[in-house]
Amino acid sequence: MTHGGNIFEIQRNCNIDKNQLLDYSANINPLGVPQTFKKIMKESLEDIEHYPDIHYDALKTAIEKYYTIDKSHIYLGNGAAEIIFNTIRAIAPKKSILLAPTFSEYAKALNAVDSVIEEVHLKKEDEFSLDMEELIETIDTSTDLVVLCNPNNPTGTLIETKDIVKLLKKCHEKNTYLMIDEAFMDFIEEDKFYSMLHSYKLYPHLIIVRAFTKFYSIPGMRLGFGVCCNEGILKKIYKITPPWNLNTFASYFGKVLLTEEQYVKETYQWLKEEKSRFVTALEKIEGMKTFAPSVNFILIKILKPSMTVDELRDKLLKKGILIRDCSNFNGLDKSYFRIAIKDEASNDILIENLKIVMGK
């Protein structure tokens, strides 16, 4: 499977009830769909009899307010996936630079416009952190686009804004666009050292991709947005985006964004406590290396030469636990997997089962 989280496919192929599955393959906030959003959906079921507002004005206004960004710089997408595809389509790069390993949809979106892809490899020896000097040196006038994922999926590594600013200087010189996917950035409470959302207006070559998917536990709703101060790029994106690309419920999400302070606080609280507790427990399991997470997912390398991720995955699946086999990420191999950080009780179940499986 190309992605984590396909519990429907597991149900079909492995005859396991999706509701019985402990899904560690998708990185979703275990606090679940915010109560206010469930209430809004329940009360507005009949609103789907109308087309959503083609301008999505209420949602854009809420995003503007919540993130202190300019409404006219926001474009909405049917999930971050559509933002990624439409942004790349609008830029139409002939040559692009991707990190490896990283989220696989960038390469697919680049293939959709037949872009040549050059890879900058993140090294295990560096804990998969980016060598910014190397990336900057790789850019030349033939580079149309650089794609970053910050924090990077699946490695969890972060890039600091001070390094991104250096990169943007080179991008400006070479007329190269930089698309940064910040899909997991909401999980970082103090994001000012990492997110470019605070200074995007200074950089016409910068496009930021964001999503509510993971933080608000709504991957089934399809809701992402892009931010860019470059009017030419925005115009191109609007030109290729189909109308009514967000459904009615997604269009109502602004109300959630502006009222769910408590949910946000509880999420920070949970992640702060559970991340360190979970990592400590994982590090005690022999035969694997746990890479330090920055947000709500963890990359792990199996160190036992006799065990591949297929074996581990199958054994855990028999116990009703689904992990993300990372062997199809460019730059990783059959010794890597990724897990979400979930609630304490679930994480304890995973720990117990990992101990059993790895111990033998």
Place this chain on the structure above:
Amino acid sequence: MTHGGNIFEIQRNCNIDKNQLLDYSANINPLGVPQTFKKIMKESLEDIEHYPDIHYDALKTAIEKYYTIDKSHIYLGNGAAEIIFNTIRAIAPKKSILLAPTFSEYAKALNAVDSVIEEVHLKKEDEFSLDMEELIETIDTSTDLVVLCNPNNPTGTLIETKDIVKLLKKCHEKNTYLMIDEAFMDFIEEDKFYSMLHSYKLYPHLIIVRAFTKFYSIPGMRLGFGVCCNEGILKKIYKITPPWNLNTFASYFGKVLLTEEQYVKETYQWLKEEKSRFVTALEKIEGMKTFAPSVNFILIKILKPSMTVDELRDKLLKKGILIRDCSNFNGLDKSYFRIAIKDEASNDILIENLKIVMGK
């Protein structure tokens, strides 16, 4: 406004509560969202915590069964709008033929790929019916794509399959693709003389666009599909389509499709009775010409030289009724408007108000 149905924009700009508005500008089944679908949504609110099935297997299987078509020939879209944009993007026509007047999104999708557009005009004198011989003669080897809307929006005119087959013969000779938007076809009980869904497998140059939007009263859900037997085209479409392009609720629509026989019957019953009753009443109103509808919407021309559609629209809006000003359709002018066919009680209100407004 470019489209009908934007009650949110009316609410913002005209200070009219959207729930107080009688919306005749969007052509939606007045029976409303099927009960089974409301039940499914209510019971599966928490399913949006998971990604939808990336293959949408259950929905495709239901569509296959309901329409007796091949699952492998179906591709899904976030509304018919995405199907239209992605199909045109995949074909990437340099030169295309459109009817005029017709639904405006074809031209937008063609502009998004910078296609030259040649228009074949439907004539008022012919009651806007298509002269198929003229269209066939217009096609030459430089024509990459022909787009038809059947029944055509906003004229309501139908094209018979026997004529489409002639057109496809020419398309085959000239290697021209034919995309037919059958978004309103479900409203026709006996569709065998009009829909190409029964014989699409014979024509590798044919792509059919369908939607559940209008018939099932779910424009806010975003759900459409395309049908094509041409593997090369399907492959191109899949290459450019973002993953998870349908939301979770839309992915569950197959259950509705296979169980709502009663809803379908009641819709036919309503349309059969109300269409003729409503048209008879409209024809009695002086100063306008009512074009014969084929499905659930009606094109009307104002014959009073002193009245424009702006005036009519504003006067009706003051009475809480929204009609579709058709002056922005290529080939129509400020004397045309379109109305939906709604329930008897609503239609009576419109008739009464039209009489008052037109009578003065």
